[in-house]
Amino acid sequence: MTAPFTVSRATRASRIGGAAALVLILGLSTFPFWADAGWMREFDELSCYLIFALMWNLLAGYGGMVSIGQQAFVGVGGYSLLVLGNHLHVNPFLAVPLAVLVTLGAALPISFIAFRLQGGYFAIGTWVISEVLRISVANVSAVGGGSGTSLTALRGISRSTREAATFWLCLAGATMAITAVYGFLRSREGLALLALRDSETAAESQGVDVPRTKRAVYLIAAAGAGLAGALYFLGNLRISPDAAFTVNWSAFGIFIVVVGGVGTLEGTLVGVVLFYLLNKFFSDYGTWYLVGLGLLAVVVTLKRPAGLWGFVSQRFDLHFFPVHRRLIPRERERACAT
Amino acid sequence: MELLSTRKLEAYYGDSQALFGIDFEVEPGEIVALIGANGAGKSTFLKTVCGLLPAPREAIRFGGEAIGGLAPGSIVRRGIALVPEGRRLFPSLSVEENLKLGGYVRRAGPWKLQTVYRLFPRLQQRRAHPAVALSGGEQQMVAIGRALMSNPQLLICDELSLGLAPVVVKEIYQALGELCRDGLTAVIVEQDVAVAQRVSRRLYCMQEGRITLTGPSESLTREQISRAYFGV
Amino acid sequence: MLSFADTLVQGLLLGGLYALFALGQSLLFGVMRLTNTAHGDFIILAAFGAWSLSLLTGSPWLAMLLLLPLAFAGGYLLQRLVLNGTLGKDPMPSLVVTFGLAIIIQNLLQQIYTADPRSIDSGGLNTATFQIAEGLAVGALPLLIFGAAVALTAGLQLLFDRTDLGRAFRAVSDDREAAELMGLDHRHVYALATGIAFLLVAVAGTLQGMKTTVAPSDGPSLLLYAFEAVIIGGMGSFYGTLLGGMLLGVTQGIGFRIDPGWGIWSGHVVFLAALLLRPSGLFPRTR
Numbered sequence: 001m002t003a004p005f006t007v008s009r010a011t012r013a014s015r016i017g018g019a020a021a022l023v024l025i026l027g028l029s030t031f032p033f034w035a036d037a038g039w040m041r042e043f044d045e046l047s048c049y050l051i052f053a054l055m056w057n058l059l060a061g062y063g064g065m066v067s068i069g070q071q072a073f074v075g076v077g078g079y080s081l082l083v084l085g086n087h088l089h090v091n092p093f094l095a096v097p098l099a100v101l102v103t104l105g106a107a108l109p110i111s112f113i114a115f116r117l118q119g120g121y122f123a124i125g126t127w128v129i130s131e132v133l134r135i136s137v138a139n140v141s142a143v144g145g146g147s148g149t150s151l152t153a154l155r156g157i158s159r160s161t162r163e164a165a166t167f168w169l170c171l172a173g174a175t176m177a178i179t180a181v182y183g184f185l186r187s188r189e190g191l192a193l194l195a196l197r198d199s200e201t202a203a204e205s206q207g208v209d210v211p212r213t214k215r216a217v218y219l220i221a222a223a224g225a226g227l228a229g230a231l232y233f234l235g236n237l238r239i240s241p242d243a244a245f246t247v248n249w250s251a252f253g254i255f256i257v258v259v260g261g262v263g264t265l266e267g268t269l270v271g272v273v274l275f276y277l278l279n280k281f282f283s284d285y286g287t288w289y290l291v292g293l294g295l296l297a298v299v300v301t302l303k304r305p306a307g308l309w310g311f312v313s314q315r316f317d318l319h320f321f322p323v324h325r326r327l328i329p330r331e332r333e334r335a336c337a338t
Numbered sequence: 339m340e341l342l343s344t345r346k347l348e349a350y351y352g353d354s355q356a357l358f359g360i361d362f363e364v365e366p367g368e369i370v371a372l373i374g375a376n377g378a379g380k381s382t383f384l385k386t387v388c389g390l391l392p393a394p395r396e397a398i399r400f401g402g403e404a405i406g407g408l409a410p411g412s413i414v415r416r417g418i419a420l421v422p423e424g425r426r427l428f429p430s431l432s433v434e435e436n437l438k439l440g441g442y443v444r445r446a447g448p449w450k451l452q453t454v455y456r457l458f459p460r461l462q463q464r465r466a467h468p469a470v471a472l473s474g475g476e477q478q479m480v481a482i483g484r485a486l487m488s489n490p491q492l493l494i495c496d497e498l499s500l501g502l503a504p505v506v507v508k509e510i511y512q513a514l515g516e517l518c519r520d521g522l523t524a525v526i527v528e529q530d531v532a533v534a535q536r537v538s539r540r541l542y543c544m545q546e547g548r549i550t551l552t553g554p555s556e557s558l559t560r561e562q563i564s565r566a567y568f569g570v
Numbered sequence: 571m572l573s574f575a576d577t578l579v580q581g582l583l584l585g586g587l588y589a590l591f592a593l594g595q596s597l598l599f600g601v602m603r604l605t606n607t608a609h610g611d612f613i614i615l616a617a618f619g620a621w622s623l624s625l626l627t628g629s630p631w632l633a634m635l636l637l638l639p640l641a642f643a644g645g646y647l648l649q650r651l652v653l654n655g656t657l658g659k660d661p662m663p664s665l666v667v668t669f670g671l672a673i674i675i676q677n678l679l680q681q682i683y684t685a686d687p688r689s690i691d692s693g694g695l696n697t698a699t700f701q702i703a704e705g706l707a708v709g710a711l712p713l714l715i716f717g718a719a720v721a722l723t724a725g726l727q728l729l730f731d732r733t734d735l736g737r738a739f740r741a742v743s744d745d746r747e748a749a750e751l752m753g754l755d756h757r758h759v760y761a762l763a764t765g766i767a768f769l770l771v772a773v774a775g776t777l778q779g780m781k782t783t784v785a786p787s788d789g790p791s792l793l794l795y796a797f798e799a800v801i802i803g804g805m806g807s808f809y810g811t812l813l814g815g816m817l818l819g820v821t822q823g824i825g826f827r828i829d830p831g832w833g834i835w836s837g838h839v840v841f842l843a844a845l846l847l848r849p850s851g852l853f854p855r856t857r
Contacts, residue, residue, distance in 0.1 A: 066665050068607065116845045117801075119661040120605020124797045125845070128838050131794065135835040247790065251673060258666050287677040294673035301666045302655055388751060411753040426748040430740040438734075439741050443753035488753070 010322060017320035028171055032164035040167045041235060042276075047174035048232040049252055050272045054177050054265070055224035056253040061263035062185065063217040064197050066119075068250045069126025072110070072133050073222040075244035076103045077229030079137060082239055085153030087142075092153045093165050096173075096230045103226025104219060111218050115211075127247065134245035148240025151233065166235045173231050177224055182265060182321055184220065193217060197263075225249075255293050259300050261307030265321040270309045339402070341366045341523050342387070342418070342492055347397045347406075349386045356382040358547045364492065369514070369524045371538035371555065373531055375567060379547040380527045381423060384496055388420045389413040401491065415443050419490035423497045423527075425481040427469040433480055434465040440487030447489025454483040457513060475506035482510070486517075493517070495526045499533055511537050531563060545569050576706050577823045583708065585799075585819025586716030587781065589812040590774040591792050592799035593719075593726060594767035596811045599800070601739045601763040602657060604664055608672035610793030612768065615675050616641060616775025617784040618683055621690050630690050634776040638769055645768030649761040657760075672789060679786035687783035696780055715777050722770060723812040729766075730808070739763060791834075798841040804850060 031040055052074065060066045080099035085092040110129060117125040138146040154162055184190045192213050195203040204210050228249075233239045252275065260271020282289045304311055313319060342364045349357035357379055364370045374380050385391040386406070387398060393406035400416060408416075419440075427436050437454055455462035458479040464472060469480050478498060485493055495514070499507040511533065518524055528534035534541055535555045543551040543566040551558070551566030591613060598604045606612075616637060623633035656663035698710035730736035741749045742759045750756060778784060778792075795818060803814025818837050825836025 060662060064660075066662050068665070068669065113842055113845060119603070120599075120607075120665055121797070121801065123661070123665050124605065124607065124793070125801075127790075128794055128798065128841060132835060132838045132842065135832070135838070139831045139835075251669070254666055254669060262662070287681045290677045291674050291681075294670040294677070298652075298667050298670035298674070301663050301670070302652070305663065390747065390751075409755075410750040411755055414751065414753045420751050422748060422751065426745055428741045428744040428748065430744050431737060435737050435740075439737055439749075439752050439754075442738075484752070 011319050013318050014320055014322050025171070025175055029168065032160075032167050037163055040163055044166055044170045044231065044235040046272060046276055047170040048228040048235075049256065049275065050174050050268070051177045051224055051228040051231070052249055053253045053256040053260075053268050053272060054181050055221040055228070056250070057257045057262060057265075057268050058181050058184075058224075059217060059221040061257060062190075062193050062197055063214060063221075065214065065218065066123045067114075067126040067221075068123045068247060068254075069114075069128070069130040070221065070225045070253065071245050071247060071249035072126065072130035073103050073107060073225035074229035074232070074249050075130070075133055075137065075241070076106050077226030078233040078239050078244045079143060080226070081230040081233055082143060082149070082151060085151055086149075089153070092151065092157075092234060093169060095153075096169055096227070096234060099230040100223050100227045103229075104223045107219050107222030107226075110222075111215050114218070115215070127250075130245055130247075134241045137245070138241040144240065146241060148238060148243065150238045154234075154237060166231075169234070170231050173227050177227065178265070180220070180224075185265075189213060189216060251293075255297050257307075258297050259307055261309030261311075261313075262305075264307075264309055264313065266313065266319075267307050267309035271307070274308065339366075340364060340399075341401060342525070343399050344383075344387070345397055345399075347383070347386060347393060349382050349391050349393060351382075356547050357386070360544075360547075360549055362542060362549070364523055364525055366491075366523050367518065367521060368540065369518050369526060369538045371534035371541040372525060372527045372544065373529070373534050373541060373563075373567065374544035376529075377546075378544040380544055381496065382547070383544070384420065384494055384527060387413075387494065388418065411443070414488050414490075415445065417445065417489070417491035419485035419488045419493055421478075421481045421485045421493065421495045421498065423500065425477050427477055427480055427484075429468065429470045431469055432466050433461055433469045433472065436469045436480055436484050437461075437465075437487055440484035443488050445489040449486045449489045451487075454486060457486075457517075458483055474502050475510065478502060478506075478510055479513075482513070491523060493522055493524045495524060497527055497529060499528060499530050507533060531567070535563075543567055573705070573827075575703075577827050578820060579702075579706065579708060580712070581820030581823030582816050583712035583716045583819070584823060585816030586712070586719035586812075587774070587778065587815075588795045588799045588818050589719040589723065589815030590715065590770065590777065591796035592803075592811045592815055593722060593808065594770040594774070595796045596800050596805070596808060597726065597763060597767045597770070599805060601743050602760050603743075604653065604657060605661070605668070606653075607665060607668040607793065608675060608789070609668075609771070609796055610791065611672045611675040611789030612771050613775040613778065613792050614784055614786065614789045615679065616768075616772045617690070617779035618679055618688070618775075618786075620772070620776040620779055621688050621784070624690050630692055630776060630780055633690070634773065637772045637776065641768040641772035642765040645771075646761045646765040648768075649764035650757060653764065654757050654760060676786050676789060683786060685786060687785040688779070689783045690776065690779035692780040711777075711781050715781065718773065718777065719812060719815070722773070723808050726770075727808045735762065795837070798837060802841060802844045 052070065056070055059070070077099045080102040081092065081095050084090040084095035084098055090098065114122065114126055114129060137143060143149060185193070192203065192208040195206065195208055196210060196213055200210055229244065233244070256271035256275050257268055259274060260269070261267020278293070282292065300307060306314065340363045344360050344362040347357055347360040348355065360383060372380050372383070382391065386393040389408050389410040389412065395406045396404045398404070398406040400418060403416070405413060405416060428439065431439065434451065437451060460476055461479055461483060464476065469477065472480065498510055514524060515537065526534065526538060535558070538555045540553065541555045541558065542549050543563060545566060550569070551562060595606065595609050598606060620630065620633045620637055623636050624630045627633055627636065652667065653664065656667050692711060696709070696711045699707040700710065700713070701707050730739060738754055738759050741752070742754060742756050746756050799815035799818050800811050801814070802817055803810030803812065818840070821840045822833050822837040826833030
């Protein structure tokens with residue numbers, strides 16, 4: 001006796017999208033052989049913002065924890081890279097994943113402090129934590145103090161090798177970040193997260209370990225931010241406390257996620273592309289450009305809270321990264337097959 | 339001429355329907371009871387009358403005026419006051435402050451602080467205490483007093499007897515009876531059917547969003563009520 | 571010994587300024603659970619407004635007086651037209667919108683006033699001092715600011731405890747729906763709260779501009795000080811906020827004396843310690 005329906009997660013769009021993504025990644029990986037160095041550098045930066053935004057979306061859009069202090073982990077990642085490379089003489093490219101581990105280690109004790117607060121106060125509290133780290137680092141002259149220092153560990157490597165390796169690391173990092181977040185959301189823990197987002201008490205009564213799930217999300221998001229930091233400063237060759245711990249990371253992350261579409265993976269991707277285009281064409285306008293970004297974020301939140309992608313996906317029922325399972329009645333399934 | 343009436347009143351929570359065409363009437367000066375099991379729709383009905391849930395304008399009439407869908411503030415200003423289920427006193431306010439807040443809309447009428455204290459002398463003794471520090475019965479008095487402060491024509495009481503000892507319930511309903519003899523109209527929602535029958539002149543019974551029985555409280559039999567209440 | 575007393579006194583007086591920053595935020599969070607991440611930027615906006623007005627009128631006090639009704643109206647309209655729509659169970663809309671406002675304000679100020687720091691001419695008040703004891707002097711302006719902080723704290727507490735409006739604030743904060751049933755319009759009550767909070771912001775901004783220089787990018791620091799004062803003192807109590815501000819000021823002062831690079835850091839760390847050890851603050855009002 002078979003059930004009158006099946007449960008499926010993939011959509012036609014997701015199957016097409018998956019194939020297209022594979023082609024894109026393979027295509028991108030050939031860049032170092034023919035593309036302009038300037039393009040690669042732009043892609044490097046963009047992938048760092050993408051990783052950061054994905055993590056911010058995971059934390060806020062899925063985990064319900066809005067943070068203005070994720071830049072703390074960008075800084076930890078960046079400075080870990082510096083210390084590993086300059087002072088401990090680890091190969092700088094190898095130091096990237098190590099920096100991520102260091103960030104993860106730092107995030108665990110920090111989470112215990114941060115979780116004392118909730119809601120709006122959690123957001124500002126994380127910012128304070130980031131400031132503590134920034135000032136601490138700025139007071140340590142061994143890592144360059146307030147004005148920062150260069151990643152001398154990269155000196156011995158030829159320019160084209162450095163640019164290629166950095167590019168591939170960024171491509172790998174971005175791909176891994178997307179895959180990891182998507183994989184997490186499809187897993188049992190991810191389902192718990194979605195339930196938690198809708199109602200903590202209901203989720204708890206179903207056996208979801210709320211504190212543990214939230215902490216897991218916080219740690220993943222922190223590790224991701226650390227990755228973004230390590231990659232960013234690997235490409236930048238120079239790091240300073242103000243650049244590493246600036247709240248601008250959160251500002252850009254919020255913009256990308258909110259305008260693109262909070263709570264969806266596609267939204268973050270759309271947001272990054274939009275951010276890149278806006279940056280390219282309007283950043284010359286300086287302060288007016290930033291006013292525009294702020295205004296856009298405010299208007300989108302008030303008028304179209306689902307963001308650009310939310311509007312499109314609801315209108316056209318399009319899902320490239322389907323996380324929800326759908327019930328397909330058997331009759332329709334048979335009809336589709338014929 | 340009814341004071342309050344609803345005609346084919348429907349209500350929804352999102353896409354799910356909670357009330358399926360409720361016809362309800364209250365004459366001036368009478369006490370009407372609304373009974374039913376949990377989830378029957380009694381609270382939903384009260385919420386639509388008091389403006390907490392949307393309703394079509396003409397579906398609810400009060401004093402000859404169509405009031406469906408108006409904001410809670412407008413409903414209070416027109417003379418309907420609610421004593422909410424669970425009292426819902428303000429924890430940060432003292433007894434007297436809770437009462438004063440009831441008078442926020444400043445409707446003309448006999449009810450002021452002094453008149454409430456005369457009705458419930460125990461409250462005057464404890465007027466500076468935080469309202470939630472009082473006993474259950476006293477809190478119920480505060481809730482009723484707070485509603486009276488808006489000088490309503492119609493008082494709606496949601497589950498007055500909940501959590502109270504029978505002797506306290508008797509005291510509360512005695513006070514309510516006096517108020518209605520003086521001209522107030524009341525709708526009481528009660529889980530305790532015996533109390534509801536004793537106190538009211540007419541009663542309605544609800545089940546799954548519909549009225550299943552209505553009639554004079556005195557003459558309804560236990561069997562009739564059981565059938566309407568449980569649907570068996 | 572005397573220099574320690576000096577640090578203590580300066581710290582306490584600084585704390586008065588921090589309390590002034592924090593009172594508005596304490597009020598908004600108490601009434602409607604709103605976290606305004608642009609709070610510091612509004613203070614700076616007020617400071618620049620006062621700077622322009624004082625140039626126009628020739629007096630910083632007249633400037634503050636003119637600023638007050640503008641600030642109240644601004645706060646009322648902001649709440650009514652923008653912020654009311656962001657309140658709810660989800661903290662994200664209010665955080666994103668206020669964060670966006672912060673960015674807008676910072677950059678608009680920079681566009682209009684350039685990034686240069688400005689100072690409001692206080693007619694010498696910012697350099698006048700009183701000699702209290704041998705080697706211990708207090709500035710006239712810091713003393714005035716401290717006095718203003720104490721007076722405004724008392725005033726706010728009185729407003730909440732004794733007035734009709736305060737009663738409305740407490741009721742709406744306790745149970746918004748029940749308050750609506752009594753005839754209160756929460757949109758209006760919330761907007762009044764924001765209007766009053768912005769009065770405090772106007773005072774704080776003007777005094778800050780007189781005491782020291784202000785630059786368009788100063789907002790975030792002030793937000794953090796205000797926030798820390800509120801948390802250390804305990805949410806829901808204005809006197810707690812005042813004491814929290816004083817504790818923060820003293821901590822920063824001691825930190826600065828040990829090493830100027832660690833001054834602000836000490837304040838942040840004490841805040842985090844308070845979070846770990848006494849998360850409900852020094853004087854929490856239980857609800």
